[in-house]
Amino acid sequence: MSSLFLYINNQFLPATDGSLPVSDLSIQRGYALFDYLKVVNGIPLYVDDHLDRLFHSAEQLHLPIIHTREALKDIIRQLMQHNHQPHSGIRITLTGGNSPDGYSIATPNLIISQSPLQLPTPEAVERGIKLMTYPHQRQLPHVKTTDYVMAIWLQLQVKEQGADDILYYNEASISECPRANIFMVKEGKLITPAQNILKGVIRKHVLQLAADMLPVEERDIPLQELKLAEEVFITSTTKQVLPVRQVDEVVLFKEGPGRITTQLLHLLQEQQAAQYKQAATV
Amino acid sequence: MSSLFLYINNQFLPATDGSLPVSDLSIQRGYALFDYLKVVNGIPLYVDDHLDRLFHSAEQLHLPIIHTREALKDIIRQLMQHNHQPHSGIRITLTGGNSPDGYSIATPNLIISQSPLQLPTPEAVERGIKLMTYPHQRQLPHVKTTDYVMAIWLQLQVKEQGADDILYYNEASISECPRANIFMVKEGKLITPAQNILKGVIRKHVLQLAADMLPVEERDIPLQELKLAEEVFITSTTKQVLPVRQVDEVVLFKEGPGRITTQLLHLLQEQQAAQYKQAATV
Numbered sequence: 001m002s003s004l005f006l007y008i009n010n011q012f013l014p015a016t017d018g019s020l021p022v023s024d025l026s027i028q029r030g031y032a033l034f035d036y037l038k039v040v041n042g043i044p045l046y047v048d049d050h051l052d053r054l055f056h057s058a059e060q061l062h063l064p065i066i067h068t069r070e071a072l073k074d075i076i077r078q079l080m081q082h083n084h085q086p087h088s089g090i091r092i093t094l095t096g097g098n099s100p101d102g103y104s105i106a107t108p109n110l111i112i113s114q115s116p117l118q119l120p121t122p123e124a125v126e127r128g129i130k131l132m133t134y135p136h137q138r139q140l141p142h143v144k145t146t147d148y149v150m151a152i153w154l155q156l157q158v159k160e161q162g163a164d165d166i167l168y169y170n171e172a173s174i175s176e177c178p179r180a181n182i183f184m185v186k187e188g189k190l191i192t193p194a195q196n197i198l199k200g201v202i203r204k205h206v207l208q209l210a211a212d213m214l215p216v217e218e219r220d221i222p223l224q225e226l227k228l229a230e231e232v233f234i235t236s237t238t239k240q241v242l243p244v245r246q247v248d249e250v251v252l253f254k255e256g257p258g259r260i261t262t263q264l265l266h267l268l269q270e271q272q273a274a275q276y277k278q279a280a281t282v
Numbered sequence: 283m284s285s286l287f288l289y290i291n292n293q294f295l296p297a298t299d300g301s302l303p304v305s306d307l308s309i310q311r312g313y314a315l316f317d318y319l320k321v322v323n324g325i326p327l328y329v330d331d332h333l334d335r336l337f338h339s340a341e342q343l344h345l346p347i348i349h350t351r352e353a354l355k356d357i358i359r360q361l362m363q364h365n366h367q368p369h370s371g372i373r374i375t376l377t378g379g380n381s382p383d384g385y386s387i388a389t390p391n392l393i394i395s396q397s398p399l400q401l402p403t404p405e406a407v408e409r410g411i412k413l414m415t416y417p418h419q420r421q422l423p424h425v426k427t428t429d430y431v432m433a434i435w436l437q438l439q440v441k442e443q444g445a446d447d448i449l450y451y452n453e454a455s456i457s458e459c460p461r462a463n464i465f466m467v468k469e470g471k472l473i474t475p476a477q478n479i480l481k482g483v484i485r486k487h488v489l490q491l492a493a494d495m496l497p498v499e500e501r502d503i504p505l506q507e508l509k510l511a512e513e514v515f516i517t518s519t520t521k522q523v524l525p526v527r528q529v530d531e532v533v534l535f536k537e538g539p540g541r542i543t544t545q546l547l548h549l550l551q552e553q554q555a556a557q558y559k560q561a562a563t564v
Contacts, residue, residue, distance in 0.1 A: 006304065019301035020309060022288065022393050027302060027377070029430035030312035062438060091384075095309070096434065102373075102397070105434065111304050115384070139418070139432050147431050148311035150421050152378065152387065156344060 005082040006113035007075050012082055020109055025096025029103065032095040032146040033057040037201075038117055038237050042086040043276035044076060046237075049201040053144060054092055060143045063094055063108045075112055089117040089238065093146070120242055125265065126256050128245030129234070131177070132163035133223060137170050141196050151178035165234070167247065170196075173220035180236035182244075184221060184229035185214075185260045194218035202235040202268070209267040214260065231258030241265035287364040288395035289357050294364055302391055307378025311385065314377040314428040315339040319483075320399055320519050324368040325558035326358060328519075331483040335426060336374055342425045345376055345390045357394055371399040371520065375428070402524055407547065408538050410527030411516070413459070414445035415505060419452050423478050433460035447516070449529065452478075455502035462518035464526075466503060466511035467496075467542045476500035484517040484550065491549040496542065513540030515547075523547035 006015045026032035035054040037044055051069050058065050067075070076090055091113050097106030134157075136150050154166055167182060168175045175196045176182060181203040183192045190210045192203065210216050226232060232244035232252055241264050243257030288297045308314035317336040319326055333351050340347050349357070358372055373395050379388030416439075418432050436448055449464060450457045457478045458464060463485040465474045472492045474485065492498050508514060514526035514534055523546050525539030 008304070015305075016303070018304040020304060021298070022290070022300040022302060022375070022395065023297075024309070025434065026312070027306070027308045027314065027375070028428065029434055030308070030314070030428045031431055031434045032309065032312070061435065093304070093309070103430075103434065104437070113304065136421070139421075140435065145431055146310065146312045147429060148385075149313055149427055149429050152307065152311055152313045152385065153343060153422065155386070 004114055007079050008111045021098050023098045025099045033061050033144055034091055034093040035144055036089055036091045036237055039088045041276040043279040045272055045275055046201045057143045058094055079112055079114055083114050085114055087117055088114050090114050128243035128257055129164035130246040131165055131167040131244055132158055132161045133167045133169055133248050136168045141198055144198055169223045174223050174226055177234055180234040180239055182234050184226055185231035186229050189215045189217055191217045193221055200236055206235050206264055231261045233261045241268055286396055289361050290393045291391055303380050305380045307381045315343050315426055316373055316375040317426055318371055318373045318519055321370045323558040325561040327554055327557055328483045339425045340376055361394055361396055365396050367396055369399055370396050372396050410525035410539055411446035412528040413447055413449040413526055414440055414443045415449045415451055415530055418450045423480055426480055451505045456505050456508055459516055462516040462521055464516050466508055467513035468511050471497045471499055473499045475503055482518055488517050488546055513543045515543045523550055
């Protein structure tokens, strides 16, 4: 990261010089939001989807964004010119601002940073991941806040259990992983939770891609039903479509990921390739 | 605040120069904790209670504190010498540190800051406050994290309802205000929730002071039971013992706060006065 630049409140600075006053409400009270998009072959993907969600999160948290959508895209372009990182992630963070009393919302601080990105290798996809379930419901789940207290706190248990990630559930149903959505294939249908989740950009596109292949349902999924699924996978900007091999002690596959999961990953990769090929010819 | 100093990672700096790198896990993922104690007549009160809780919070969040208890007390003393604020609050904040990947815990950043403090005036005590109830349960409630996302987010509703603060509850019982504990007097007993709360320092001392006056119970309190209470008050370092005049639409008193509430506030004030008088004679 040390040679990269970031953008903070109208300035481009070396990333290591980017800082916020301790009075910022993100430090004082954990009050901030962000979005994260990926750059592949020099092209930022699904930018409008991410900006849609960023503006939605900001409105929900009562934090004004003074920039227009086009101004934000322009900052992203300039940042990419500074950093020369054709495969990377771009994070846009908006905080509660430098609060005079440590509790009231002030003028938000805006940070846009870029960092290296490694997508899952073919070997990681073939192996799949193990999820550890945990009873928890994220607060304001439809807003991409910076609240990952529970996820970070659980990392020790994740390691102890030899898991790769966490799956939150409540009495009625599963919801999501801390940074990913979850899907299952069951009796020829693709099913994913509809509520109490952050609706991911990749989730949206996987649902659209799947609609031509098989019936799709958005509904509550009890944890016990998930453990009987034929295929399970998670989706996110960094994980794409990543097969789930195991949920707690239940092994879902031993011989590699299922057919639907694999097809959806390929369709998603083709969709993304089409985006950066098209951009390259403009 | 502008002329005050703060302590950050072994340095005393003007408070306006205190900052954290944007890679700090408090900014990236809301992962941080703090404690807050008050200074009255130049004497910090209940210091060991607050440091007990600080070390407990840090252990729970897997964040090491490299300073001993005595070293922290010494920093507080030095900070007070810099700032000359005989009536003030001191906040000790410990964050997840400058995380290389924005997700893993790193070496914590430690900030100790001081700010002006105004305790409730006699008029504010006489008037009492109005609480707006809201269904929510804080995550990791026994740890004093910086997670106040819900409380900050609700401030607009608090204003719209003409309320002064929020009271969280779930299906079974009330828990706490975002920054205070709650008590009720009913049929000659003092009752306060026992679980799913942050156990406040003033809560502990009020329970001890009350034990000589009347029977005391720590148990679940359904919201409907609270609304039938004879007296209700909240406790915190900044609010001391503050009477509750109204919960949602239920008015609990019109003629000033109840006898037990008033007595407990006086006992607490005497206890605190004894601390700074004793310290002044040492």
